[in-house]
Amino acid sequence: MLVYKDLNDIELTILLKEGDRGAFTEIYNRYHWLLHTHTYKWMRNREEAKDVIHELFSNIWLKHQTLSFEPNLAAYLYTATRNRIFNLLSRKKVESSYINSLEDFITKGECVTDYLVRENQLKEIIEKEVEAMPTKMRAVFELSRKKNLSHKEIAKELEISEQTVRKHIQHALRLLKVKFGILSLLYFLTNF
Numbered sequence: 001m002l003v004y005k006d007l008n009d010i011e012l013t014i015l016l017k018e019g020d021r022g023a024f025t026e027i028y029n030r031y032h033w034l035l036h037t038h039t040y041k042w043m044r045n046r047e048e049a050k051d052v053i054h055e056l057f058s059n060i061w062l063k064h065q066t067l068s069f070e071p072n073l074a075a076y077l078y079t080a081t082r083n084r085i086f087n088l089l090s091r092k093k094v095e096s097s098y099i100n101s102l103e104d105f106i107t108k109g110e111c112v113t114d115y116l117v118r119e120n121q122l123k124e125i126i127e128k129e130v131e132a133m134p135t136k137m138r139a140v141f142e143l144s145r146k147k148n149l150s151h152k153e154i155a156k157e158l159e160i161s162e163q164t165v166r167k168h169i170q171h172a173l174r175l176l177k178v179k180f181g182i183l184s185l186l187y188f189l190t191n192f
Contacts, residue, residue, distance in 0.1 A: 009073035016064050024064070027073065028057055035081050042085045052084045129179055133172055136160075140168035 004012065004026035015023035032053055039049040056077070060067065069076045130138055136158075143154045144165075151169075155162045 009069075013069045013073050016060075017067070019064060024057075024061055027060075031074070031077050032057065035077060038078065039081055039085055042089070048088065052081065052088060056080055056084055125180075126176070129176055130172075133175065137168045137172050140165050141172040144169050 002022065004022050007015070007023070007026070009027075012023045012027050016027060035056070036049050036053050039052045040046060043049050043052070059080075067076075130141060133141065139158060140154055140160075143149045143157065144151075149157070151162045151165045154160075154165045158165075
């Protein structure tokens with residue numbers, strides 16, 4: 001009967017490549033604690049260290065026929081373990097960065113959403129106030145603010161004098177200032 005403990009690493013890897021479970025078990029028994037200790041030094045978390053080693057040995061068994069254990073088994077195991085540690089640490093860093101950016105978005109996103117809602121509410125209020133203006137004043141105001149026409153262009157389009165256009169815009173702005181002065185005062189008093 002074959003005594004696996006008496007075999008060297010090269011002999012064990014040859015048997016492992018042939019699918020020998022006993023060789024795999026001996027490699028595991030020889031190296032798992034050393035690799036676990038090495039991993040724990042990096043991870044500072046026993047469960048994560050166990051997971052890294054478990055994943056390493058699972059992968060070795062699944063790919064035992066195609067793996068190359070050059071220059072030697074110990075070097076392969078330490079290199080594979082180190083790579084898994086670095087991948088895990090890198091993944092943790094990405095996850096941490098993602099979580100931080102998500103927290104920032106949630107914190108700032110609420111504010112942005114709140115401002116957008118308030119902006120839309122304010123637009124609705126302004127629209128209602130503009131609609132409540134007398135017909136000629138509303139027409140002058142909308143041509144001035146929505147179509148960005150000059151006083152001269154508005155006067156020509158509506159067939160009124162530039163002075164009348166100027167008066168309608170001044171009066172419309174005065175009405176809005178009074179309305180929104182009161183609204184902003186009420187908002188300030190109710191929210192602060």
